[in-house]
Amino acid sequence: MPKCTINGKQIEVAEGTTVIEAFMKLEQNIAHYCWHPGLSVAGVCRMCMVKVEGNPKLQIACNTKVTEGMVASNEDAKVKEAVEWILGFHLINHPLDCPICDQAGECGLQEYYMTYGKYDPAMAEKKVKKKKVVDLGPTVVLDSERCILCDRCVRFTSEVTKTNELSIFNRGDHAEVGVYQERPLNNNYSYNVVDICPVGALTSKDFRFKQRVWYLKDFNTICNGCSTGCNVKAYYNENGFYRIKPVYNKEVNGHWMCDTGRDMYKFVNLEKRQTSAVKNVNGTSEEYSPIQATREIGVLLRKNVNEAAAVLTGQYTSEEYASFFATMKDFGIKDFYHWVNNPEKMEEFDGLLLRGDRNPNTAGLRAEAKKANINLRNAKDLDPKKHTLIIVAGPEVQAFYPDLQKSVDAWSKSQTLVWLSSCKNPVLFAAHWIVPMKSFVEKNGTFVNYKGIEQKIKKGTTIVGEALSLDEFAIAIKGERVDVEYTSPLGGLA
Amino acid sequence: MSRLPEPKVNWYLPAIFTGLGITMKKMLWNLGNRSKMQTLNYPEEKYDYSPRFKGTHILTVKKDGSLRCTACMLCATNCPADCITIIASEHPDPTVEKYPISYEIDMLRCVFCGFCEEACPVDAIRMGPEWQVAGKNGSNFIYGIQDLAYRPQLKGGIQTILDDGERSKAGI
Ligand code: SF4
Ligand code: SF4
Ligand code: SF4
Numbered sequence: 001m002p003k004c005t006i007n008g009k010q011i012e013v014a015e016g017t018t019v020i021e022a023f024m025k026l027e028q029n030i031a032h033y034c035w036h037p038g039l040s041v042a043g044v045c046r047m048c049m050v051k052v053e054g055n056p057k058l059q060i061a062c063n064t065k066v067t068e069g070m071v072a073s074n075e076d077a078k079v080k081e082a083v084e085w086i087l088g089f090h091l092i093n094h095p096l097d098c099p100i101c102d103q104a105g106e107c108g109l110q111e112y113y114m115t116y117g118k119y120d121p122a123m124a125e126k127k128v129k130k131k132k133v134v135d136l137g138p139t140v141v142l143d144s145e146r147c148i149l150c151d152r153c154v155r156f157t158s159e160v161t162k163t164n165e166l167s168i169f170n171r172g173d174h175a176e177v178g179v180y181q182e183r184p185l186n187n188n189y190s191y192n193v194v195d196i197c198p199v200g201a202l203t204s205k206d207f208r209f210k211q212r213v214w215y216l217k218d219f220n221t222i223c224n225g226c227s228t229g230c231n232v233k234a235y236y237n238e239n240g241f242y243r244i245k246p247v248y249n250k251e252v253n254g255h256w257m258c259d260t261g262r263d264m265y266k267f268v269n270l271e272k273r274q275t276s277a278v279k280n281v282n283g284t285s286e287e288y289s290p291i292q293a294t295r296e297i298g299v300l301l302r303k304n305v306n307e308a309a310a311v312l313t314g315q316y317t318s319e320e321y322a323s324f325f326a327t328m329k330d331f332g333i334k335d336f337y338h339w340v341n342n343p344e345k346m347e348e349f350d351g352l353l354l355r356g357d358r359n360p361n362t363a364g365l366r367a368e369a370k371k372a373n374i375n376l377r378n379a380k381d382l383d384p385k386k387h388t389l390i391i392v393a394g395p396e397v398q399a400f401y402p403d404l405q406k407s408v409d410a411w412s413k414s415q416t417l418v419w420l421s422s423c424k425n426p427v428l429f430a431a432h433w434i435v436p437m438k439s440f441v442e443k444n445g446t447f448v449n450y451k452g453i454e455q456k457i458k459k460g461t462t463i464v465g466e467a468l469s470l471d472e473f474a475i476a477i478k479g480e481r482v483d484v485e486y487t488s489p490l491g492g493l494a
Numbered sequence: 495m496s497r498l499p500e501p502k503v504n505w506y507l508p509a510i511f512t513g514l515g516i517t518m519k520k521m522l523w524n525l526g527n528r529s530k531m532q533t534l535n536y537p538e539e540k541y542d543y544s545p546r547f548k549g550t551h552i553l554t555v556k557k558d559g560s561l562r563c564t565a566c567m568l569c570a571t572n573c574p575a576d577c578i579t580i581i582a583s584e585h586p587d588p589t590v591e592k593y594p595i596s597y598e599i600d601m602l603r604c605v606f607c608g609f610c611e612e613a614c615p616v617d618a619i620r621m622g623p624e625w626q627v628a629g630k631n632g633s634n635f636i637y638g639i640q641d642l643a644y645r646p647q648l649k650g651g652i653q654t655i656l657d658d659g660e661r662s663k664a665g666i
């Protein structure tokens with residue numbers, strides 16, 4: 001275990017650690033573009049220059065291993081001058097179109113220019129013009145002029161997804177990132193290249209021009225796209241959610257997330273949501289406040305206790321299941337069903353992150369049922385004729401439930417079908433009651449992933465003020481008072 | 495809220511007569527020197543503001559008459575009254591790339607501070623010399639692209655001094 005000194009601070013690191021990793025461990029700032037902790041070392045951007053004592057020349061920290069007694073620093077004036085020149089070279093052909101660039105505000109070039117900018121550029125030649133708005137595939141757009149050829153995106157497709165769509169073509173100042181003919185960048189992890197691109201060369205088609213990044217606020221939560229439970233950051237403002245990005249978690253998702261998970265924000269915005277409770281009788285619909293509706297359902301439930309059933313999906317938090325089960329048992333309900341979207345694909349795995357079980361908390365549902373001594377039966381065996389009242393805690397992401405319509409139609413043969421849903425969907429109007437639910441960004445709780453790791457989701461904001469969580473539903477159905485807490489998207493200015 | 499303190503003196507007549515005296519003096523002076531009077535008979539007479547007066551906004555146009563604005567939203571970010579709303583979109587020409595499909599200023603919320611003009615990196619918004627923004631009850635004071643760039647007073651649009659297309663061709 002070699003010991004070294006970084007910027008005057010001592011640290012002992014494992015054999016084979018690079019100097020830049022030692023910098024990171026000590027939380028020392030060091031400029032870098034091409035090095036990424038989730039990828040191999042390329043050593044092409046030359047930004048990570050350090051001075052190693054006893055060595056006449058500056059070295060790059062990302063491709064130098066720590067040796068016993070090494071003394072390295074990037075606080076030297078020589079280092080600063082070198083990095084200034086390197087950044088100047090990176091910007092020789094840069095188009096400087098920050099005003100229209102989506103990366104502006106979170107761009108590596110802008111960030112380092114504050115410290116290492118030359119401010120009075122010495123370049124007098126004309127700029128080399130390259131292709132702009134290059135369509136790389138269904139998700140990503142390339143701007144060759146902004147690219148600094150750090151090679152991160154290329155290494156991502158060759159090392160992580162192993163799909164090798166991207167490559168660097170041509171030489172010198174004509175070098176450009178691109179895809180091969182008729183082989184677009186089209187894999188389920190493509191948006192990660194947008195995240196790792198340190199500049200605005202790769203932009204996401206989904207997010208392009210929707211917002212400037214400084215208008216967005218964010219909070220950390222867990223993706224509800226599948227049972228892996230990737231750690232993510234959700235970005236939003238008062239108009240809704242705009243994007244989701246991965247957050248590093250060694251145990252769960254590493255540095256990445258899949259493109260399926262990137263869509264999860266689309267199911268929480270107001271235009272997709274069920275905003276009030278609805279009672280459908282004989283082809284007419286009546287609107288109710290969710291709590292009032294739940295109380296009426298409670299009255300019905302008391303009358304039908306022996307013939308009632310509850311159907312659950314793995315899309316709610318463990319806390320919600322616990323309180324729902326407790327309440328239902330108090331009522332005396334005996335029949336509980338587990339609705340699985342795609343039973344044949346439950347065990348599927350794409351080899352990286354995405355799992356066939358597209359529910360974030362199947363494990364949590366099973367665990368809570370076990371704790372409450374409840375035998376969850378398969379929803380396929382549910383006979384609507386036997387039950388006069390069925391309460392379905394429906395899926396939040398309905399797109400993952402191909403048998404949604406079939407199930408609603410089948411179960412609506414029961415006398416009363418109560419459907420709890422965060423999204424609106426005309427299909428649901430076959431149900432007799434629809435109660436609006438909170439989405440995963442509007443409540444606190446726990447998701448248990450496929451491995452049994454418990455992870456907390458966080459309430460970031462309120463989108464549908466009146467929507468209930470499953471535990472609030474469980475309180476209201478008893479006829480008790482519920483205090484629905486409101487968090488303004490503007491941050492406490494409710 | 496605490497109450498105002500009781501006035502120390504209850505005599506108000508002296509103050510009233512002092513005030514009336516000043517008014518009288520000014521009126522008599524004005525009657526004697528009508529040419530030096532400070533007030534104007536607006537709207538028949540209008541004041542000549544300096545050419546740098548910050549009045550109603552103008553969105554400048556390029557040589558081909560299209561909007562100069564790149565929809566970078568820096569003006570909207572800088573606006574203290576939060577009265578600029580821009581919706582950006584993809585321009586069919588990749589060298590332009592981004593442009594506003596909707597650009598609106600709520601003139602009634604604008605405080606005419608000129609911060610938008612200062613923030614704009616490409617001389618796309620200017621504050622012009624017009625200062626009479628009149629309208630009947632219920633008029634639309636949310637100005638869109640048509641009003642801001644192509645209102646009749648601008649005679650087809652004010653040209654920008656900074657054309658990216660030309661700069662790009664010159665290799666800048
Ligand atoms: S890549 Fe960075 S520096 Fe370049 S235009 Fe985009 S934000 Fe500006
Ligand atoms: S596109 Fe971005 S990630 Fe790829 S080489 Fe260029 S700068 Fe690096
Ligand atoms: S003048 Fe000031 S208040 Fe008016 S639009 Fe511009 S920045 Fe906003």
Ligand code: SF4
Binds near residue numbers: 564568617
């Ligand atoms: S007017 Fe200027 S600052 Fe405002 S969006 Fe357009 S280009 Fe940007």
Ligand code: FES
Binds near residue numbers: 032034035042044046
């Ligand atoms: S980070 Fe070391 S050379 Fe790029």
